[in-house]
Amino acid sequence: MKKILPYLIMATITALPITVRPNTSVGLQEFSAERGKNLWNQKHTISGQTRRCTSCHTGNPRQAGKHVRTGKMIKPMAPSVNSDRFVDHKKTAKWFKRNCKWTMGRECNEQEKGDLIRYLKSI
Amino acid sequence: MKTLIFSTAALVLISTLYLGIQGAWSNNDDPSHGLGKWQNMKARSTGVAPVTNTLYAEECGSCHFAYPPGLLPSFSWQKVMTGLADHFGDNAELDAQTKQQITKYLTTHAAESSNYRRSRAIMYSLQATDTPPPLRITDTPYFKREHREIPNRIINLPKIGGKLSRCNACHQRADKGSFNEHEIVIKGLGPWND
Secondary structure, eight states: OTTTHHHHHHHHHHHSOOOOOOOGGGTOOOOOHHHHHHHHHOOEEETTEEEOTHHHHOSOTTSOEEOTTTOOEEOOSOTTTOTTTTSOHHHHHHHHHHHHHHHHSSOOOHHHHHHHHHHHHHO | OHHHHHHHHHHHHHHHHHHHHHHHHOOOSSTTTTOOHHHHHHHHHSSOOOOOOHHHHHHHHTTSOOOOGGGSOHHHHHHHHHTGGGBTTBOOOOOHHHHHHHHHHHHHTSGGGOOSHHHHHHHHHHHTOSSOOOSSGGGSHHHHHHHTTOOHHHHTSTTTTTSSOOGGGTBTTGGGTOOOGGGBEETTTEEOOO
16 A cells, blocks of 8 residues: 555546636636637727737637738647647747737736636637 | 777777767758858858747747748848837737847848858848848848749739748748749649749
């Protein structure tokens, strides 16, 4: 028993479900896939252009997108088909910053980011 | 005694071979660096130094073709890198450290520091003008001259997208730094016969 105890502990830790919970003490609501989906499809008018997430990522996050200016292929955003999504915090933060500014003309707040991730993880 | 001489000789032979192979395998980032005159001449005759920096290739190449730094002077790269919040209409902001590392790579490998044929041609074409170097490769006089015969019906093909900025849409070996006109295959049209 002594020999397998450390492995048991490790297995238990690995099996614990890791879920991101919003910090409600700073006024965040429970993240919502539905709100995320609405935001994903919401149109914004920036510099006289209509922009939204789907401009590059398409309406279906399970399929590959295409950069609206350069035409370069963008791998799917849904972790169910692309396991590289939302595993590298630095990368996620960089793209949220760039793409929220381009799409909405400002950075996304924590609620919006959480809702978007919840939506993309739900499909 | 004989054994000792033989084994010493064998050891010397093996280590010479090993070092020789190592030398042949070692990857030199800049082919024109530290080479003899003959090899330098060879480096001069080819296109442009290919991209060697993985950080640049990943950060910039995730949205567009990672342009070889030898296609613009350092003046232009410096300016591009200070305006990433509005990068030709896109937001391409980087964190301070990444930005500094990429700027260093681009400016130290810029056209004026390269001995490659296309880099020298671009510098030569810029020296003939009074205006400061442009921010776009497609706005350099050499680039414009080389592409002036391309009709709009080709430029407007969906794969090319109305602009000449997707190098690899036609130059199939652009990622290797080769822009030889005999290697041109236009996506959706076939080989280019001048």
